[in-house]
Amino acid sequence: MTGMSVEPYREITFDKDGDGPAGQSAALAALARQGVTDLVLLAHGWNSSPSGATRLCSDFFAPFPALFGPGVEAGYAGVIWPSMMFTDEPVPDYRALVTVLPEKEPVLGRLAELLALAPAEEAAFAEFGELLRELTDVPRCGAGVPSVSGVAQSVPEFLVADPVEVCALFTEALEGRTEQDFGEGLKRYWKGAREALRQATYYVMKRRAGRVGEFGLGPLLGEVARAAPGLRVHLVGHSMGARLVAYALRGLPAEARPVASVTLLQGAFSHYAFAARLPHDPRRSGALRDMQRRVRGPVVACYSRHDTALGVMYPLASRLAGDSESLTGVPGGLLGSDDPRWGAIGHDGVQAVPGTARRTVADVPYEGVPGSGCVNVDAAEVVRSHSDIRRPELARVVVAAARAGRP
Numbered sequence: 151m152t153g154m155s156v157e158p159y160r161e162i163t164f165d166k167d168g169d170g171p172a173g174q175s176a177a178l179a180a181l182a183r184q185g186v187t188d189l190v191l192l193a194h195g196w197n198s199s200p201s202g203a204t205r206l207c208s209d210f211f212a213p214f215p216a217l218f219g220p221g222v223e224a225g226y227a228g229v230i231w232p233s234m235m236f237t238d239e240p241v242p243d244y245r246a247l248v249t250v251l252p253e254k255e256p257v258l259g260r261l262a263e264l265l266a267l268a269p270a271e272e273a274a275f276a277e278f279g280e281l282l283r284e285l286t287d288v289p290r291c292g293a294g295v296p297s298v299s300g301v302a303q304s305v306p307e308f309l310v311a312d313p314v315e316v317c318a319l320f321t322e323a324l325e326g327r328t329e330q331d332f333g334e335g336l337k338r339y340w341k342g343a344r345e346a347l348r349q350a351t352y353y354v355m356k357r358r359a360g361r362v363g364e365f366g367l368g369p370l371l372g373e374v375a376r377a378a379p380g381l382r383v384h385l386v387g388h389s390m391g392a393r394l395v396a397y398a399l400r401g402l403p404a405e406a407r408p409v410a411s412v413t414l415l416q417g418a419f420s421h422y423a424f425a426a427r428l429p430h431d432p433r434r435s436g437a438l439r440d441m442q443r444r445v446r447g448p449v450v451a452c453y454s455r456h457d458t459a460l461g462v463m464y465p466l467a468s469r470l471a472g473d474s475e476s477l478t479g480v481p482g483g484l485l486g487s488d489d490p491r492w493g494a495i496g497h498d499g500v501q502a503v504p505g506t507a508r509r510t511v512a513d514v515p516y517e518g519v520p521g522s523g524c525v526n527v528d529a530a531e532v533v534r535s536h537s538d539i540r541r542p543e544l545a546r547v548v549v550a551a552a553r554a555g556r557p
Contacts, residue, residue, distance in 0.1 A: 154204075155212040158186065160227045161204070166250075166358050168366025175370050178227060179377035186225035188382045188410070188552060190214065193229035193367070195389025195418065195537075196355060199249070200230050206388075206540070213545040219553075231362045233355055233390060247351060257285050261347060268340035272314055275336070278343055279313030282350045306353055308346060317342035355390055356419075363394040368401020375408035382410040382446075384552045388539050392417030392496065399441040411447040411551035415539045416457055416496035418464060423495065424449070424524060425502035430491050442503070442524055447555015450525045452511070452547060453499045454533035465492035496536075499526030511543050514550045521554045 160177055164170045181189060192210055194203040207228035218224050232250045248255050261281050264274060283289070288309045308316045320342030371383060387395035392414040399409065422428055425436040442449040455461065493501065500506050506524040509517060511531055519525045532543045 153208065155208045156215060156224075156226045158184065158225045159207070159211070160225070161230055162191075162227055162367070162370065163200075163230045164232075164362045164366040166232050166362070168362045168364070170366060170370070175373035175377065178370075178374045179381070181225040182378035182381040184225075185223050186381065187221070187223045188218070188384060189225045189227060190384045190386060190548065190552070191227045191229060191395075193231070193363075193385075193387040193391030193394045194233070195387075195391045195416075196233050203228060203230050209540045210386075210545065213542040214549065217545060217549040222552075229367060229391070229394065231359070231366075231391075231394065233358070251285070251351075251354070254285055257281050261285070265340060265344060265347070268337050270335055270337040272336065275313040275317060275339070275343070278346075279309075279316070282313075282346060283309055286350050286354055306349070308349060309353075313343075313346075314339065316346055320345040356393070359390040359393040360397045363397030364401035366401075367394065367398035369403070371398060371408050372401075372403035372406040375403075375406040379408075381408065382552070382556075383408045384410055384548065385412045386415065386548055387413075387417065388415040389418045389496070389536065393419040396423065396438055396441065399444045400438060402444055407444065407446055409445045410555045411548075412442075412445055412449045413544075413548045413551050414449070414451045414495060415544060416454065416460060416533065416536055417451060417494065418460060419495055421493045421495040421498055421501040422491075424500055427502065428491075429502050436502075445522075445555075448519050448522055448525050448551050449500075450519060450527055450547060450551045451495050451499045452527045452529040452533070452544060453496050454528070454530040454538075455497065456530055456534045457494075457497055457536045459536035460494040460497040464494040464497070499528075500524040511547065514547050518550050519547075519554045525551075 158181055160181070162170065162174050162178070178189065190211070192207050194206050207226070211226050214224060214226070247258050251258065261278070264278050264281075267274075286309060288305050308320075314336065317339040321339050322342075324341060324345060374381065374383070385395040385398065387393070395412060396414065396417070396419065399412070402409070420436065423436040423438040424440070424442055426439050428434045428436065490501070495501075499508075503524050506526055507520050509519060509525060509527045511527055511529045511533075514527060519527075527547055529541075529544065529547075532541045533539065
């Protein structure tokens with residue numbers, strides 16, 4: 151591919167349902183016949199365009215050829231899926247939203263119009279709430295929607311609660327005001343409405359990443375394993391892409407074990423995902439319970455306390471998606487709670503999995519990582535924001551994980 155920093159490089163594409171062009175698994179398996187022993191596969195996070203995802207792959211893969219030692223012939227692949235940028239902006243760019251949700255263009259157009267006009271009328275907020283539900287395919291009654299495994303799950307409360315209350319509380323969270331300030335008029339609440347739209351699109355992308363991983367990438371890797379059983383696959387994912395590659399483990403055929411290592415970079419999913427028991431509810435497990443056992447080598451989670459997108463906004467989105475008291479009675483307010491239930495794996499690593507090893511990004515070149523199980527790597531020394539992953543130090547972590555699982 152022109153302008154790509156490494157060769158051989160392939161791109162794997164999926165649509166929103168995890169479907170992709172025919173022949174993709176055969177193209178990856180063919181790399182093994184060309185002498186490739188290890189395939190490093192990167193799934194991007196929220197991007198506004200496929201070209202941006204390709205540039206990320208080129209930048210991220212650039213250090214790798216100098217890092218792999220003798221006996222390794224590396225190939226590279228990028229997973230390109232319809233997503234959008236996880237930014238610190240209060241609302242995603244309208245044109246980017248239409249790009250990734252083209253079937254929702256009329257809905258997005260009206261949402262953008264309401265946000266621009268900001269009418270101080272309850273009826274306008276009611277319409278805004280209905281449009282958010284239409285955008286996310288959530289029924290008004292709050293009935294469950296299918297999860298990526300077809301099991302009903304709860305709907306985020308902010309999508310079915312009173313829209314004026316929701317937008318008022320989001321405004322409170324963003325401005326740090328208290329309830330007595332809510333008498334200033336409805337117009338101010340449109341600032342909170344922008345955040346509600348951002349959270350709604352986050353919810354859509356969360357479901358999409360899991361679906362693409364479980365029903366797209368997982369089965370494809372199973373096909374690759376059948377065609378090229380000796381090829382060692384190293385999965386790397388950033389942000390929502392980390393969720394995608396993690397859910398690919400759940401989508402692997404039962405007999406397939408092609409994945410030799412997994413590296414999660416600033417993963418935008420629960421830090422309890424791999425737990426057999428949730429600390430706050432031992433009757434329940436994480437969504438990816440024991441999936442690390444489907445990996446021949448380690449599952450490495452790189453995290454950074456400097457990632458405010460995961461340290462602040464992710465817990466807010468998670469709390470609103472999973473707590474019956476998320477809109478009322480939360481200690482510390484919407485943004486002030488330190489409740490560990492809502493933490494992201496990219497903010498403090500894997501939690502509640504006994505035996506999880508710990509490293510810093512500076513330790514890894516000298517100590518390596520264990521050959522199996524979960525490993526937390528504190529990358530705060532080099533990762534200063536959510537998108538700050540174009541770092542040779544992180545490339546070394548991926549290579550260390552690849553080496554750790556070798557026979």
